[in-house]
Amino acid sequence: MSKVLVIAEHDGVMLNPSTAKTVACAASINGAIVDIAVFAATAGPIASEAAKLASIARVVTYERSENKHALAAVIAPQIVAVAGEYTHIFGPSTTFGKDLMPRVAALLGVNQISDIMSVESSHIFKRPVYAGSAIATVEAPMDTILVATVRIASYSAVTSNNSALIESGSPSVVDIPTHTRFIEVKSGATDRPDLQTATKVVSGGRALASAENFDIIYKLADKLGAGVGASRAAVDAGYVPNEMQVGQTGKIIAPDLYMAIGISGAIQHLTGIKDAGTIVAINKDEEAPIFEVADIGLVADLFTAIPELTEALD
Amino acid sequence: MDNNDPLPLGARSNEVEKILVGLKRVVDYNVRVRVKSDGSDVETDGVKMSINPFDEIALEEALRIKERGDASEVIVISVGTVDAQQQLRTGLAMGADHAILVESDSSVDPLGLAQTFKSIIDRDGIDLVILGKQAIDDDNSQTAQMLSAIWGRPQATFASKLDIAGNKATVTREVDAGLEVIEIDLPAVISTDLRMNEPRYVKLPDIMKARKKPLELIAMADLGIDQGPEIKSVMFEPPLERERGVMVNDVASLVAVLKEKGLA
Numbered sequence: 005m006s007k008v009l010v011i012a013e014h015d016g017v018m019l020n021p022s023t024a025k026t027v028a029c030a031a032s033i034n035g036a037i038v039d040i041a042v043f044a045a046t047a048g049p050i051a052s053e054a055a056k057l058a059s060i061a062r063v064v065t066y067e068r069s070e071n072k073h074a075l076a077a078v079i080a081p082q083i084v085a086v087a088g089e090y091t092h093i094f095g096p097s098t099t100f101g102k103d104l105m106p107r108v109a110a111l112l113g114v115n116q117i118s119d120i121m122s123v124e125s126s127h128i129f130k131r132p133v134y135a136g137s138a139i140a141t142v143e144a145p146m147d148t149i150l151v152a153t154v155r156i157a158s159y160s161a162v163t164s165n166n167s168a169l170i171e172s173g174s175p176s177v178v179d180i181p182t183h184t185r186f187i188e189v190k191s192g193a194t195d196r197p198d199l200q201t202a203t204k205v206v207s208g209g210r211a212l213a214s215a216e217n218f219d220i221i222y223k224l225a226d227k228l229g230a231g232v233g234a235s236r237a238a239v240d241a242g243y244v245p246n247e248m249q250v251g252q253t254g255k256i257i258a259p260d261l262y263m264a265i266g267i268s269g270a271i272q273h274l275t276g277i278k279d280a281g282t283i284v285a286i287n288k289d290e291e292a293p294i295f296e297v298a299d300i301g302l303v304a305d306l307f308t309a310i311p312e313l314t315e316a317l318d
Numbered sequence: 319m320d321n322n323d324p325l326p327l328g329a330r331s332n333e334v335e336k337i338l339v340g341l342k343r344v345v346d347y348n349v350r351v352r353v354k355s356d357g358s359d360v361e362t363d364g365v366k367m368s369i370n371p372f373d374e375i376a377l378e379e380a381l382r383i384k385e386r387g388d389a390s391e392v393i394v395i396s397v398g399t400v401d402a403q404q405q406l407r408t409g410l411a412m413g414a415d416h417a418i419l420v421e422s423d424s425s426v427d428p429l430g431l432a433q434t435f436k437s438i439i440d441r442d443g444i445d446l447v448i449l450g451k452q453a454i455d456d457d458n459s460q461t462a463q464m465l466s467a468i469w470g471r472p473q474a475t476f477a478s479k480l481d482i483a484g485n486k487a488t489v490t491r492e493v494d495a496g497l498e499v500i501e502i503d504l505p506a507v508i509s510t511d512l513r514m515n516e517p518r519y520v521k522l523p524d525i526m527k528a529r530k531k532p533l534e535l536i537a538m539a540d541l542g543i544d545q546g547p548e549i550k551s552v553m554f555e556p557p558l559e560r561e562r563g564v565m566v567n568d569v570a571s572l573v574a575v576l577k578e579k580g581l582a
């Protein structure tokens with residue numbers, strides 16, 4: 005019998021949608037009982053949201069002031085202290101989970117599985133390697149605890165129709181390290197839909213040639229109600245901030261509509277959009293590799309095509 | 319900030335003596351990797367191999383710290399077959415002082431790697447470890463976190479900026495929400511993101527000079543490491559390919575198709 009603990013991701017106020025996707029993966033293990041743990045300074049609203057997620061048995065909160073910011077060095081030993089009850093511990097494969105879960109695994113003396121994309125059995129999973137050029141089937145030993153991250157683009161969020169029990173976990177006795185201190189997060193927060201959960205995403209590449217020119221991408225996105233992404237080249241050149249990068253080393257996303265504008269389609273970029281519903285590519289080079297994967301392609305100069313498209317979408 | 323440091327160089331407390339940098343030998347990022355027909359692995363015969371791109375960035379950062387006078391020695395380490403000497407030589411040519419090859423013919427999981435690095439830390443007295451944020455072959459993104467866990471030290475993953483002052487470091491991390499800044503006590507483990515720096519090119523005279531630098535060979539078996547329960551890769555398969563779709567001739571046709579699909 006599998007008993008899975010899912011570590012909730014949140015920003016101190018709200019549950020991150022990655023949690024509902026991680027639960028979807030956990031619940032796809034046959035007969036699994038799934039709990040959610042919330043490590044926070046104040047867990048209240050986060051725990052109530054978590055308790056609504058379908059397929060979970062209970063939410064356990066661990067409140068202490070040190071948990072105000074999600075520092076792996078602070079949270080990992082607290083997870084280890086409660087791990088004994090579980091066969092599996094899952095986190096999302098976001099920067100939060102990728103930072104935290106290997107630390108948990110190492111403290112438990114086990115290896116970790118990164119980026120689960122499908123569950124074959126309680127201890128056999130599929131995951132992408134080589135920027136998604138190959139899919140590996142991996143098998144973990146049955147007799148040790150299994151720690152993993154879940155590739156959230158591979159899962160749809162479970163629905164929010166539950167009302168699971170919320171318990172407050174008994175405070176663990178571990179010493180909390182003070183060698184790692186949070187200072188600040190700088191984010192270019194916008195009103196646009198979040199890249200990782202948006203149903204539509206418009207991305208621009210190096211071809212945009214300046215931060216000012218990216219404006220035409222924002223205008224199109226706003227018309228569509230879309231989130232905005234970018235290639236690494238556009239981020240490196242400083243046209244847009246780092247959190248907009250899509251790809252192997254940026255965000256892995258699965259919107260219903262993805263528009264790649266002035267992006268060549270390098271493998272490292274494509275691995276971030278494999279699960280998109282419909283991919284539209286606009287590029288002036290008809291040989292661009294992006295057209296090999298696009299559902300709809302248009303060979304055109306973006307500086308005329310995009311304003312025209314934005315206009316036509318009224 | 320680096321440029322107008324108020325302290326003259328000699329007056330600084332140089333807390334970081336030795337920096338350890340992991341260099342993994344991986345299939346070059348430009349190679350289109352294919353799965354072997356029997357599904358046992360990916361095809362690596364005759365394929366171009368390079369230093370993992372994130373590790374070049376890690377080494378560049380270590381070299382800059384040393385060149386600023388904030389460290390005295392940069393050691394590069396690779397765990398793998400004898401072929402990895404090639405990547406270590408490149409690391410020495412970039413400017414590392416000393417290289418260590420821990421020889422292993424079978425691939426080593428991140429926990430085993432972390433334990434290997436820890437044994438070198440204990441042996442050589444390392445103050446700072448800089449690794450890549452992920453190896454682009456297995457895409458695990460685990461080793462730095464595991465090493466800091468078993469060492470009981472801070473981790474600063476996905477770093478794009480590292481400032482060392484005394485026995486503390488301020489690190490900017492690339493996270494999903496934007497840029498997070500944390501302060502950590504040293505010793506610590508850093509993992510590098512792509513935008514930390516632009517690695518230098520190796521010049522021919524440096525390659526010649528690097529031949530004389532020490533490259534130490536250690537057999538993995540001699541370290542007596544218990545690698546922990548193994549996660550086995552039982553099969554590899556190619557990903558589901560997306561089909562090439564339709565080409566439209568103009569913006570009006572694009573709009574028509576999007577509307578038909580209910581996407582606009």
Ligand SMILES: Cc1cc2nc3c(=O)[nH]c(=O)nc-3n(C[C@H](O)[C@H](O)[C@H](O)COP(=O)(O)OP(=O)(O)OC[C@H]3O[C@@H](n4cnc5c(N)ncnc54)[C@H](O)[C@@H]3O)c2cc1C
Pocket residue numbers: 208209210211234235236237238249250251252253254255265266267268269270271272273276286287288289292304305306307347371372454
């Ligand atoms: C380890 C590693 C990790 C990486 N991770 C990522 C990642 O996560 N995400 C990522 O995106 N990349 C990543 N890369 C980089 C990747 O290899 C490519 O370099 C990058 O994606 C290229 O960005 P681009 O398509 O915007 O630029 P380019 O490849 O330069 O393409 C620009 C495109 O714009 C077209 N164009 C030019 N002008 C116009 C115009 N006026 N109208 C229309 N089209 C025009 C050109 O035809 C061209 O196809 C990574 C690389 C490495 C080595």
Ligand SMILES: Nc1ncnc2c1ncn2[C@@H]1O[C@H](COP(=O)(O)O)[C@@H](O)[C@H]1O
Pocket residue numbers: 339340341342343370372373376395396397398428431448449450451452453454456457458459460461462
């Ligand atoms: N075999 C290896 N030899 C040296 N360093 C390695 C090796 N494997 C991983 N590393 C280091 O650990 C980082 C993260 O690797 P991984 O956790 O496998 O994604 C890499 O960028 C390297 O710096």
